[in-house]
Amino acid sequence: MAPAPATAPAEGPARPAAGGRDWGPPPRRRPARPSRLPKLGDDVSPSTRWALRALSVAVPLVVWVVLSASGAVDDTFLPSPAAVARAGADMARSGELFSDTASSVRRVGLGFLIAVAISVPLGFAMGSMSWAQALLEPVIGLLRYMPASAFIPLLIIWLGLGESSKIALLVIGVVFFNTLMTADVVRRIPRDLLEVSATLGARQHEIARKVILPYALPGMIDAMRVNAAAAWNFVVVAELVAATSGLGYRITRAQRFLQTDKIFAVLVVIGVIGLVIDILLRVLRDQVGRWAP
Amino acid sequence: MSDTSQPAGGGFAGPTTQPGPFVQFGPAGATEPVGMRKSAGPPEPAAGPGAAGGALRLRGVGMDFRAGRRGRPRRGRGGAPGEASVPTLADIDLVVEPGEFVCIVGASGSGKSTLLRLVAGLLRPTAGEVTLDGGPVVGPGPERGLVCQTGALFPWRTAAANVAFGLELLPLSRADRSRRVAWLLREVGLEPYADRLPGQLSGGQRQRVAIARALACEPRVVLLDEPFGALDVQTKEDMQLFLRRVWADTGTTVLMVTHDVEEAVFLGQRVVVLASDPGRVVADIPVRLPDGRDLATRRDSAFLALRSEVEDLVRLHHRAHARRLAEAAG
Ligand SMILES: Nc1ncnc2c1ncn2[C@@H]1O[C@H](COP(=O)(O)OP(=O)(O)OP(=O)(O)O)[C@@H](O)[C@H]1O
Ligand SMILES: [Mg+2]
Numbered sequence: 001m002a003p004a005p006a007t008a009p010a011e012g013p014a015r016p017a018a019g020g021r022d023w024g025p026p027p028r029r030r031p032a033r034p035s036r037l038p039k040l041g042d043d044v045s046p047s048t049r050w051a052l053r054a055l056s057v058a059v060p061l062v063v064w065v066v067l068s069a070s071g072a073v074d075d076t077f078l079p080s081p082a083a084v085a086r087a088g089a090d091m092a093r094s095g096e097l098f099s100d101t102a103s104s105v106r107r108v109g110l111g112f113l114i115a116v117a118i119s120v121p122l123g124f125a126m127g128s129m130s131w132a133q134a135l136l137e138p139v140i141g142l143l144r145y146m147p148a149s150a151f152i153p154l155l156i157i158w159l160g161l162g163e164s165s166k167i168a169l170l171v172i173g174v175v176f177f178n179t180l181m182t183a184d185v186v187r188r189i190p191r192d193l194l195e196v197s198a199t200l201g202a203r204q205h206e207i208a209r210k211v212i213l214p215y216a217l218p219g220m221i222d223a224m225r226v227n228a229a230a231a232w233n234f235v236v237v238a239e240l241v242a243a244t245s246g247l248g249y250r251i252t253r254a255q256r257f258l259q260t261d262k263i264f265a266v267l268v269v270i271g272v273i274g275l276v277i278d279i280l281l282r283v284l285r286d287q288v289g290r291w292a293p
Numbered sequence: 294m295s296d297t298s299q300p301a302g303g304g305f306a307g308p309t310t311q312p313g314p315f316v317q318f319g320p321a322g323a324t325e326p327v328g329m330r331k332s333a334g335p336p337e338p339a340a341g342p343g344a345a346g347g348a349l350r351l352r353g354v355g356m357d358f359r360a361g362r363r364g365r366p367r368r369g370r371g372g373a374p375g376e377a378s379v380p381t382l383a384d385i386d387l388v389v390e391p392g393e394f395v396c397i398v399g400a401s402g403s404g405k406s407t408l409l410r411l412v413a414g415l416l417r418p419t420a421g422e423v424t425l426d427g428g429p430v431v432g433p434g435p436e437r438g439l440v441c442q443t444g445a446l447f448p449w450r451t452a453a454a455n456v457a458f459g460l461e462l463l464p465l466s467r468a469d470r471s472r473r474v475a476w477l478l479r480e481v482g483l484e485p486y487a488d489r490l491p492g493q494l495s496g497g498q499r500q501r502v503a504i505a506r507a508l509a510c511e512p513r514v515v516l517l518d519e520p521f522g523a524l525d526v527q528t529k530e531d532m533q534l535f536l537r538r539v540w541a542d543t544g545t546t547v548l549m550v551t552h553d554v555e556e557a558v559f560l561g562q563r564v565v566v567l568a569s570d571p572g573r574v575v576a577d578i579p580v581r582l583p584d585g586r587d588l589a590t591r592r593d594s595a596f597l598a599l600r601s602e603v604e605d606l607v608r609l610h611h612r613a614h615a616r617r618l619a620e621a622a623g
Pocket of ligand 2: 405406407
């Protein structure tokens, strides 16, 4: 028999160790106290969820109101919400807000569409065929690390100050990330689905269309959602540098005249439009990916 | 999966087996570089149908995962120390007659799944050949339906749409297709669940869908790899009776892998016992029980005797294998 353990276990009577074990039972922890807080992975009720969502906007807004009302910060640096709303209303009345928004949205729409049209087939190929992966991953992985904004001077030299250089910047900023993210989604398809489709008589192009595509579509839309935010950022960056219209251009104009209230109004518009795009894509994803948990 | 496996090329919509395209979808690194893969040699002159006799025939089939694409061992691939130094399957001879129900049993690791994947065409044997009606099997195809342990249903398709998958690839009218799907769903008792997604079905229901899907193209052989392994005893019993009924109704040939000897004896007309290292057939036992099997069959003395016999065989070879492993370890 094994020698009795030298140290008695913390709790409970010491039992003789069996099977040659010369250690006692492991120490016990006291059970966790029952808690009313939501547990990890718990769902909250819809009303709580909406209340929290409202809070997430309201708290920063209140902080802003308090900060500007207290006079702790100069109005030139942090205009009050009321001043920003006034500035926004002025810009809306004069029509420049809408024309700027329209030209920015047009650029994002076009650039993002081009980026998606390039990156989805590329990513699909990389994720589903290892030769495409081997061929493309090094170069795309490298290009991805080159900051798109650093291409602005080059793009202006190549393409001039017109629309094409801004759209090119957008494409450069989005296409590599979206390709790699799409490839990652496609690559996750379970092998047994591919195998079982082949045994059901599906040919390669049918497997691609009827198995890999539906499987990957929700994840591909998720990737687009992430990258739509990036595209929206890039269009403003492009317009900050060189443009005669657009929301980024409006910001640089306002900066020249120290109109911080205008800058804030444009920032709010940018944020709201981004949020709307995000929500639309999320609704689409939830429709397409109803089967996915 | 290791990159030493040899997944065969794509699928076939036609009833015959021909070399498929050789660009294989799959995770990077999971397959060998396929861009330049050539067809695996000229197709053997197929003996005319019936010439070989027997629906499914394995002749001297061997599978060595360590071998390279052309059957030669790869350089610098001795395998991990302690790894078995013999092929996974060696010299398998097996004939399954049309309409037969054959069960394969064997210890874990004896190569049951590998054998089934060879027949399905998902792997190429490194020795010997697999033929179906005299034609060589060179890739996966709808004349050999496969059902695996997990079911592998398409999670975005409803039960009915899963069953319809193979039929959608064939030139069938929509009406014809839905008639067939409805019949299959009725056959597997899932009519009320036709519009449910796999995530909303129980494990047993999912397996029924998988079986219906495999049957939809009316394959010559249905291959089942431990289809009821993950089910509870009660459901498993139901599913076994169900499978016998489907087999009787459709007259299809069934080759089923299981590690449950009782299941094999209850279901099969023949039970093939595999031993490990290398995986080989050590017994091929006819089950002489009446075809109308029910729960009383399980209490039948002939059934019990046969079951013990097969269990003893499996155990004997398992023990012998364990002993060999222990000796090899030192
Ligand atoms: N792709 C692979 N590459 C290398 N070795 C493999 C591969 N697939 C299977 N093997 C080996 O072949 C042997 C047989 O595997 P297989 O899956 O056929 O066993 P099995 O009889 O189905 O076992 P189980 O009852 O546990 O499912 C195992 O030793 C396994 O490690
Ligand atoms: Mg197995």
